[in-house]
Amino acid sequence: MNVAVLGAGLIGLDLVQKIQQSPHLACRLVAGRDSTALGLRRAAELGCPTSAGGAAALLDAGPFDVVFDASSADAHQQHWAELAATGALLVDLTPSSIGTPVVPTVNGAETAACRHLSLISCGGQAAIPLLHAIARHGTPHYTELVTTAASPTAGRATRLNLDEYIDTTQHAVRAFTGAATAKVLVNISPAVPPPPFRVSMTVLSCGLEPQGVRVAVQRAAKQVQAFTPGFAITSCTVTDDRATVAAEVTASGARLPGHAGNLHLINAAAVLLAEQRARAKAR
Template identity: 60%
Template structure:
């Protein structure tokens, strides 16, 4: 039986997200991590990647282009740089999976859309808060018509790197827009808290939905199914509170990191990276189906 060729991938960015992403890639049988590209070889992330035995370069996106071609490139840098990265990588034919909150590319939430869109090569994962909240909100919107949605994400300060802090405005705008798209709700409010508490709290997303015509049993059934779908690739996802009453639904989810090198409180990193790896695996499966047989 022939061994299927693994898809060659690269990671742009050597922060907390990039290094954990690289670690996850090395543990999947369908992807081959060929490069992790940062900007500063002496940064903590680049040193950790090198200690893990990962192939590294300090050349950024230009080094990725030169080292290509790649089947998939993950952008784990910052929103301000992403447009330039796509412009550089688009001619190479790689699929670019964006983990920054840019609102560019095709928006994907695996907990809602489970099939890889074969015609798209520029994929956007919204934000960690979007990945945690949108499956639940979409499930609710299938059973009623929300008139107002409020989402409050709280993450540990230790899990929020420099790029995350710089991109908070884009995070809020991109998450709000994605929630509108997946629920059909115009009135959406998104807030973000970065908590310095010790011990570090788990990643937590609280959602409030105002709607008419709420039927508790179907809403609860849909939310449970959505949670199961997310846990298939992010096992630390859990609905910890749910109240369904006339005119109002309140739900809280928590995400803890499971396995790998992340501390348990870094669920925000774990869920978006798990979604990114899943998309890359689906991309590999689509590519294999489209390749001509010998």
């Protein structure tokens, strides 16, 4: 399948590398807005056609089977308006929240017919598989998620979109768990050396069975590890009415440092969804 990437920042460049490693996908264009951007130059060095024409360049160079949008939440709304008529699958890696929310191991199969997918946020991709597993043992009345990302992994668009990140992730947590209240906090850490990407979750629910919850969390983690091997549960404590779980994500690959697990996870999820479409199309 022919794919294009909108945005040539940290996320966009890692996407290009993951696409090039896929036997099902071919990167035919990387589009940005600044012809002097380092990201576009590096994408060209990787052998990809590039353009500084933004989404309009995709209309000229297409058609594409899949478009990955790694730009910003504000820009994504305009991108969907411009690309909806092309028939491409648009995978949104921004926290714009206007597409169908998808977490591959939770509802990926249910979104097979959707053409506009929202990957929510990196924190959502890390936490929702675990929170969803806990919620199946008892609908929570309160869920709290704290995400910690290393400062070098948070680019300008990420910092400008923190409000959208929080709102979109809170909404998705409520939708996937049934929790009446969900609270999301974001910590961008300036620590040196940079810390790995971490998510810490607290779930309040009546009558949780400790062993059943622990088994469910480990099973959910193993499903994520199938496409993100650096995903690991670091703690899991369960009492009758409270579950606290922490997880870390370590990045792998030539272009991302280990502490960029947030970028690695959301990109791996995006490529997985595109590969699933490619295999379905081949069948």
